[in-house]
Amino acid sequence: MLCVKYAISQLKRFTLRMSVDSYEVMGLRVACAEVQATRSFSLETKVYKYLKQVYNKAGWKFIRVDTTNQIGFPDCLCLKGSEYVLIEAKMLKTKKLTNVLDNMTWQPGQIPFMLQALIKKQCYLLIVAKGSKLLILGDESYVRTMLSYTDDFRFI
16 A cells, blocks of 8 residues: 555656746746646635645645735745745736736736746745636746645646
């Protein structure tokens, strides 16, 4: 039985390796994984609740940040020991993500923060939701790490 579980876990890891593509964000190449979740997202708040479950299950403290006084700071901060991950969640306004700037609603300061985080390869993820699909964009190591936290995803 243990051998079967090990084989399945290795197969999942192989699938994760094969399922991360690249995407261009304002001239920067970032990793992008498109996954199908087991639930549908109609509001950003539902995405936050889902991410909180995923990160808490993996042993992280998930904090929804009130950004009224910090223009541009991401929506969520996840902490585990001395590690951190910043997450910006967005709802896709169009059927397909063709342009990060035009296909979702941004608040002042969010785009410059995202660009600086991606340029510096900081622990930053942009999660874009449309129905039950999630696009996870960021530095490849952080995208892969997030994907490893749940078996809830099906790769598209």
